[in-house]
Amino acid sequence: MDLDARVHLLKTIADATRLRILGLLAEEPRSGRQLAEALGLGAPTISHHMARLVEVGIVRVTPDGTRRLYALNAGLLDAAAAPAATATVAPIADPDHARHVRIFFDGPRLRSIPAKRKARVSVLLELLRRFEPGRRYAEAEVNALLREAHDDVAFLRRELVDYRYLAREGGVYWVNPDVPDRDANEAQEVPAGEAAWLGQLVRGVVAG
Amino acid sequence: MDLDARVHLLKTIADATRLRILGLLAEEPRSGRQLAEALGLGAPTISHHMARLVEVGIVRVTPDGTRRLYALNAGLLDAAAAPAATATVAPIADPDHARHVRIFFDGPRLRSIPAKRKARVSVLLELLRRFEPGRRYAEAEVNALLREAHDDVAFLRRELVDYRYLAREGGVYWVNPDVPDRDANEAQEVPAGEAAWLGQLVRGVVAG
DNA sequence: GTTAAACTTCGATGAACATCGAAGGAGTGA
């Protein structure tokens, strides 16, 4: 996480409305409408803030009928609570990874799905990081997470399973604990340091 | 610390230039000129940022000849490092305290020194909070800290000592560990919680 | 007093952005 990223993240949290939103989401997940009512703000304003919060990863969103349910990203906070645990997926060592990500991602969205295998692997690994290791996901949850990146969730899901990045049994998915085929991947320790101060911050700020 | 204060503090840190300044000050104290050179910015810009950082208490300033030396407020960071310690001065329980502070303070500055004893006590206790308990101060340091509030530092210093808020021996001052005469003061526990997340944040952000 | 260095204040400029109303999807159910 470089300077710009940190500034971006801080700027995102440094707003009264968004702090109040985080406080509400810390109690329970809520829809946009609920947040708008609770804060006395218009729907466009809420939409604006939620887009920012989701973009930096503090909030997760799942479609639910015509509504969209927003929830605090528990993974970050849990990582902060157990600062010794290494709860993140091992880093990606492919030197072209960053370039691929830059080319194919537009924020959280995927501009397109790469045709070439190497770039597709980069994109899939990047998507894999949105899943919490150890947690089990229903197929709908997997779809919801992937839909933040691209509409063809079925293809992405199939690819993730084919590459063994996601394991599946019945309708339940989870991150493969020892991901295969990750080029030159030496599983270096990434203690939850980065997530730790973020989570600590969010906890502290939200708790008041 | 209410919502607005937290937002204000976050907004203060959420700036690339100020984060770089904090990073530099984490290494060693520096003057405004040094910071301007290191960052390639104009003197007015540095002055602007330093005023903000000092106002929120992350940075301390001491005059040094024609220069002003800026240093990270070690107290906050130390409080974060030992999260169990209660390193802050006991809170002020006088119900009129907040009103007095609002009336007589304009940011860190004192509009005037209250003539009435009650209000003056409030102001003095508020000033006392700018000192780190346990730390020993040279008279020049005491003056420097008080000068941020008002030019008549001699009067303020004498009052602080007269009220036994500051103890003195030789030329050395320190916060009286058991402050007397603090109306209805039941020394409630204020674990360094607030400072903790701030310090944790600064540490994390600065360390990268 | 005078000069020089370091810093602050003032005013202006431009960029970022929170908010809103109006219009435009998108999902749900008749």
Next chain:
DNA sequence: TCACTCCTTCGATGTTCATCGAAGTTTAAC
């Protein structure tokens, strides 16, 4: 298909604020 709800996008508005040059202030040294 139609209506309804929820949400997003667009365009406009007003505010905040980082930055700079110019001018003012403070401190030290002679």
